[in-house]
Amino acid sequence: MTVVILSALSIIGLQNSVDQLLKSFTEGGIEYLLDVLEMNGAKPWMFKALKPLISCIYCMSSVWGTIFYFTWSFIYGGGVLGWIPSIFAIAGTIYVLKSIGND
16 A cells, blocks of 8 residues: 555656646646647657656656656565556556545
8 A cells, every 4th residue: 555655646746846847847738848849740650759758647657657666565565466457456546636636
């Protein structure tokens, strides 16, 4: 459970950090970056690649959740069998944390 909560908080922090960095160096955040890419005729695979890396917080749980799970599973102990359920639990935890934060 600790790995799920730490991963969810790390993913939320990662997306907020990337968004703030983009806002400080450009006119907008992640949405602005995606709009600029679309206006410049970016390939569709770029949007599909950016979605689990920085643009969709729920999709980020698949890539970053995997990285955090296997990193922290060496620290806290854990196996490969808990990996897929952990990804779904991370996405659910992100949803709950985002809904609590929006109230």
